[in-house]
Amino acid sequence: MKIAFVYPEYESLGIEYLSAVLKQHGHQTKVFFDPILFKDSYFDMGGLAGLFDYKKHIVGRIVNYKPDLVAFSVLTDFYGWAKGLSRQIKEHMDVPVVFGGIHPTAVPDYVLQEKSVDYVIIGEGEYPMLELVNAIQSKNKRPQIDNVWYKKDGLIEKTKIRHLIEDLDSLPFPDKDIFYREVCNSLDYIISTGRGCPYSCSYCHNSFTKKLYSGRGKYLRRRSPENVIEELESGLKRYKMHSVTFQDELFTYDKKWLSEFSVLYQRKIKLPSFCCVDPVSIDPETVDFLKRINCYAVEMGVQSLDARIREGVLGRKYTNNDVAGSLKLLRCGGIECITDHILGLPTEGPDSYTELLEFYRKNRASHVSVFLLRYYPNTDILSKSGLKNEDIDKINKGENFNRFTVCGSSGKEDVIMAKEMLMLLNFLPINLVKFCVLRRRYPFLLFIAKIYKVFLCANIFRFFNRLIRWRKMIIPYHINAFRYLKYPLAKIKILVLGLKKEGGICE
Incomplete structure (x- = not known):
């Protein structure tokens, strides 16, 4: 069987694991990558996005590949993109299409209402996908497979949810070649040492996936250290x-x-590394462990410094002192720290922004990333959002598509401007930020923010900020960054010279 995976913007570990299992059982796989230039998680520039659109090229390549199954791994932010591309594929060829990933897992009934989608895989997909491929190969297009839903005579056929994979070491290593051959050989090796999360934050998919798998095995699992090292040595x-x-x-x-x-x-790898941490888990011993793995930077989810919102709305339990202490320990350990914050939260007001500014005046982070709240299907925060049923229905259908990096679910001008103002913490001299905060000169910050908007999501500022502040920081050379270097040139060749490449950009 030939399986065509379709994915945008990033390298996907999920697809790499699916491909590895399928290849292990004798099937052929290939990924068709859409760089979605100038309309991605950070840019939304309609004119340039249209000029550098790759969808027709991708559909043509898929038709030439003649797959037996087309598979999409779908995030909510890209559900509209996936629907549009699957419709184009169906117009050009009669091939079954399967959607998997977080969005179909959250709202499978909604996804199967889409005419271009034949199957939905819910939850962990390695073995449901393998069984589906084997069934289609055996001419059984209506199989009863746990975690696989499909349409029959206009009705949705539902199956039960299987147990989670307990032994992660039993899985083959992810198939990195499927992306590296299509796009580029990433110098930043992306790896996962486990699955699940110890928390159930209300805005995150873990708030519903934990319930989905309740009674079906241990949710938080980890590979053995030896197994992870073996993969890295192979890489x-x-x-x-x-x-x-x-x-x-x-x-x-x-x-x-x-x-x-x-x-x-x-002892065996020694390469610089990057990981995600939380304010509770950072102590002197943990910092020593991070130094051993040559950790040059971490990303710490803070989300809100308002205790009422943090605990009552987000379901996160730690104190501002925990955050301040973690920042100090990491700084003393020579590890850069990026902190994440969400704006536009229910019951949030201007006082929350002031508190955030005051906090970072006293507790400087290497970089403060500010995002706007994006409501995702079936997450617990929806019950606290105050949204009407019709608005929640639009979220479940993927119609509310504004990404958390652009304008989120709020769209309020004051929240968007607050985001831009707070992002200036990364680019203004610390003494100027102190002056503006102490003297409450927020109009001046907002004036600077308007200038900042001209520079498109601060990508130019971010580059120089990393050069100046992150002396030990490595700017990762991976697929997400690389696509803006190579795909525009390839597209120009196609437009100007009329070249029609049937292979990937790196083939």
């Missing part, structure tokens, strides 16, 4: 790795595992 032999990104939702929750892993990493 070192096959690819030009310059750094490692651990894509776990929280990397530092298990000290015993981290202690064992850090010793092996220090």
Whole structure:
């Protein structure tokens, strides 16, 4: 069987694991990558996006590939993109289409209402996908497979949810070649050491996926340190790795595992690494473990410094002192720290923004990332949002598509301007920020923010900020950044010279 995966913007570990399992059982896989230039998580520039649109090219390549199944891994932010492309594929060829990923897992009934979608895979997809492929190969287009829903005579056929994969070491290593051959060989190796999260934050998919898998195995699981090291050693032999990104939702929750892993990493891998942490798990011992794995920077989810909102709305339990203490420990350990914040939260007001500014005047982070709240289907925060049923229905249908990096679900001008103002913490001299905060000169910050808007999401500022402040920081050379270097040139060749490449950009 030939399976065509379709994915935008980023490298997908999920697809790499699916491909590895399918190849292990004799099937052929290929990814068709859409760079979605100038209309992605950070840009929305209609004119340029239309000029550099790759959809027709992708559809043509898929038709030439003649797959037996087309598979989309779908995030809510890209559900509209996936629907549009699947419709175009169906117009050109009669091939079954399957949607999997977080969005179909959250609202499978809504997704199966789309005419271009034949199957939906819910939750962990490696073995449901394999069984579906085997069934289609056997000419059984209506199989009863756990986690696989489909349409029959206009009705949705539902199946039960299987248990989670307990032994993650039993999975093959992710198939990196499927992306590297299509797009480029990433110098930043992305890896996951486990699955699940110890928390159930109300805005996150874990708030519903934990309920989905209740009674179906341990939700929070981890690979053995030896298994992770074995994958990294294999990557070192096959690819030009310059750094490692651990894509776990929280990397530092298990000290015993981290202690064992850090010793092996220090001895066998040694590459600079990046991971995600939380304010509760950072202490002197954990910082020492991070230094052993040559961790140059971490990303810490703070989200809100208002205790009432943090606990009552988001379901996160820690104090501002925890955040301040973590920042100090990481700074003393020589590890850069990016903090994440969400604006536009229910019951949030201007006082929350002032509190945030005051906090970072006293507790400087390496970089403050500010996002706008984006309501996602079936998450717990919807019950606290005050939204009407018709608005929630639009969210479930993927119609409310404004991304958290652009204008989120709020769209309020004051919230968007507050985001831009707070992002200036990363680019203005600290003494100027102190002056503006102490003297309440927020109109001046907003004036600077208007100038900042001209520079398109601060990408120019971000680059120079990293050069100046992150002396030890490595700017990851991965697919998300690389696509803006190579795909525009390839598109220009197609437009100007009329070249029609049937292979990937790197083939």
